[in-house]
Amino acid sequence: MPEGSVGALRSALADLTNWLDAARIPAMVIGGVAASVLGRPRFTRDIDALVILPESDWQSAVENAAKFGIVPRIGEVLEFARRSRVLLMPARSFSDQAGERIGASY
Numbered sequence: 001m002p003e004g005s006v007g008a009l010r011s012a013l014a015d016l017t018n019w020l021d022a023a024r025i026p027a028m029v030i031g032g033v034a035a036s037v038l039g040r041p042r043f044t045r046d047i048d049a050l051v052i053l054p055e056s057d058w059q060s061a062v063e064n065a066a067k068f069g070i071v072p073r074i075g076e077v078l079e080f081a082r083r084s085r086v087l088l089m090p091a092r093s094f095s096d097q098a099g100e101r102i103g104a105s106y
Helices: 003-023 031-038 055-068 077-084
Strands: 027-030 046-051 086-088 101-105
Touching: 003 027, 003 046, 003 055, 027 031, 031 046, 055 077, 077 086
Parallel strands: 046 101
Antiparallel strands: 027 046, 086 101
16 A cells, blocks of 8 residues: 555554544454454455444434544435435545545445
């Protein structure tokens, strides 16, 4: 992974953890980032997180995420999340790089 991508990944991870900590949302990083930390480094173009949050709190969580540079990737983000249980929210620090995003599973 090019050094610029590593910096963007670190910045997006910081944005994600700052948002989740500030909002007191229980969560954990999963997927490629977690595998890289716990095992061998591997290429990844996104950050996946498992978030424990009642559906009634999703709207306020999405609104709060914008304060940390994390914004919906699609227009009807909450409707998509209701159908798929995935919330696609790229961090601004990461979104300049095609395909890179934060995906939170609820």
